[in-house]
Amino acid sequence: MNEALRENHEALREENEALHEENEELREANQELRHENKQLKAKLRWHEGPHTPPSKEQSSSGESSSSDDEDDDGGARTDGGTPGRKPGHDPAFRNAPDPDREVEVTCGCCPECGEDLDESEGVSPRLVEEIPDPQPPEATQYNRHYYECDACGAETVASHPDCPDEGQFGVNVIAQATLSKYEHRLPHRKTADRFEQLHGLEFSGASAWRATERAARAGRCEYEHIRTQIQHADVVHVDETGHKLDGEQTWIWTFRTDQHTLYAVRESRGSDVPEEVLGEDFDGTIVCDGWTAYPAFSRNLQRCWAHILREAEDVAEDHDQAEPIYRTLKQMYVGLQSWLETDPSERQRTRMHESARKGLEELVNRSVSDGPVATLLGKIERGLDHWLPFVGEPAVSPTNNAAENALREPVILRKLIGTLRNERGMFVHETALTLLATWSQQGRNPYEELQRVVRNNEMISPDQAVPEVASG
Template identity: 95%
Template sequence: MTSNDSDEELLERIAAPEEENKRLRAKLRWYEGPHTPPSKDQSNADESSSSGDEDDDDSARTDGGTPGRKPGHDPAFRNAPDPDREVEVTCGCCPACGEDFDESVGVSPRLVEKIPDPQPPVATQYNRHYYECDACGAETVASHPDCPDEGQFGVNVVAQATLSKYEHRLPHRKIADRFNQLHGLEFSPASAWRATERAARAGRCEYEHIRTQIQHADVVHVDETSHKLDGEQTWIWTFRTDQYTLYAVRESRGSDVPEEVLGEDFDGTIICDGWTAYPAFSRDLQRCWAHILREAEDVADDHDQAEPIYRTLKQMYVGLQSWLETDPSDRQRTRMQESVRKGLEELVNRSVSDGPVATLLGKIEGGLDHWLSFVGEPAVSPTNNAAENALREPVILRKLIGTLRNERGMFVHETALTLLATWSQQGQNPYEELQRVVRNNEMISPDQAVPEVASG
């Protein structure tokens, strides 16, 4: 082996770990970046676990917090229900010596809540009579509210299967096992899938009603996250108001999606992050302060020039929050908007070198028209936490299911998530609401109900 060969091998061995280090550093930057959701931020969890008592494993938490409520909070107790019946539990003699008791000297009540044993399925045959009109010749088949036009399973089975999938996050195989074990009902994973599809088709009218309500809202929180459809990249969007939440799975992440969902004539305020699709759709925006504060803090950790920028932004935000609690007048709000905007303009005019600090100032400058909408409009929130919270459930389901199989899966996914999220917001019982929509709206045909996925 020549000296040149030895040098080349040595350089290759040196280059290999350097490439690996670059890859790991890039991955670490993603996990610790300002846009990484708290559920994926591993840095705080690592620091908390390393600083705690190593022997106290039972109370360790992965989110950096401590178990239970914070000190000083009043305890929370479950409300005891009124008893449906009372049973007198007596004893005839002393278990210690056998002496007979004359009468009890008191009562020690204990309330026990039970549920009935799971009931076996009831098979009902509906003999649907059909008729032919003597006058016009039209044929009519009699209908019954508990007899679906398709499938052999009733409303309760459909509602429970849908809840099991989207509320309890069970795979179709586990849903089938549940019905088999609890009720002795022969139910396959394919049956579970068809039950959720039936619920989605029946609830699509309500889905469209929710979309109409959101289109007329004054304020809408909007956000999006990636998803897979048949292994290909798509996006699941959420549109949320104080009463309604709507999900839409689309191939596009562009401004065409809010235009489609909200309508071209939408004139409300959109609360969003800095994604370019939103200003391309509407000028009436509120940019999320939580995002820019996280990003400013992240840059300040690595660059001293950004530290005063982050400090100024945080002081502005905290000060505005405190000032708004005084319930200022419209005129005071307008004057405050103008004053704080000037402060932001002075901030972005700072002379800094190129790099992350300049990029941060560019983002602040790019949103000058949208950072302070919440100051002038009382109904507008300064952060997009509502939409980010709404995306948590789809993100968890994404981890479990991996990909939606086809457009039918997309249709079921966005419809079921929308209905359950909205009913939860409104304090409705999701099981009763599912029973209602399935019983009342199963007349929609599959061809009418399932739309094509909107392309980008």
């Protein structure tokens, strides 16, 4: 009996030693994985910091947005979602147009045996949409008569809406060249190739550039009109991103409302730019991120919750003290969003604003050690007056996604063109982007609108075309 117990004890001891060795190996492997994970997180934070817009963040799992975890969070997403139709949504089909003509397609004999066929048994219709062949260019000579007034001696040259004041290319060429650059993202050389291949029009890259400049000069009055509309808006989303002008650092700013989008390229990233674009007397609400230029310009701010949630999540990944802060912020944001969907009264909004403000004050009064967690709480505290305007004002959005979305197209073009060559290029860039973005918002056809502004023949002179770049 004792021998059996001794053998059993020996076997258990050997098994325990084996398990201990296996545990040590797993511990070492776990430490290596932790180290590797930390390095990967550092690289990820370098490439995609907390201020990375949601459109650039991709779901690592590839799962549908209707997963259980996301439902538990109230549907608040921090990634870009998944492409395609979401589960439960009806598919969208393209509306079939009415046919412009009908062609009877018949068959005289059987393709299998060659026997003559009798009358048709029925019709199998197929609707095909086609575009006409590209047309060759038309050369029109406009004999513009000029006159001298007998009364005052003023000389007048007659004008025609299809004859631009300068250059040899017409309205359609100018409009298509501009769309090729700023809608289809073609280099000027490729635009010239397209005109020659499709229409047989002798066109150069320099001609394409001059055409876009003429379109911008013709549309500058409308650009200023858009600026005026934004200056009188109640809510404006503002954001900025870097760009190069002749290799030097500049910034492209966007100012977006529900009906208008304006771009401005400036050397400054300071508060002087919003002051210049919006005017000193602007009294609307600015939706923005935490950049210091905005509070230096206005006290009526709505800070972006998407930014602070991403930053809190980023800090919480490395610091346990930040995890309850991130959780509290997210629960507050999701709860407020759900509550606002009930269409509360103005009095209810005021009470909720006060309650949420107290919640944020309690959050920032937490005792934490110095470091990233304290920095995070400091950012929340400095923005206490700017986190909750959306609770009391129905027209205000809690995030700055509208402005970030507006910067997507300039960022793509920046990757393609690298740098603007000079201030004339800056002028064309901001004007064309503004007009096309605004027309798209308003559901207007950009080609028809470009034709309209060029036909107005209100081109400003080249000297007037180049604005002074605000420096700072």
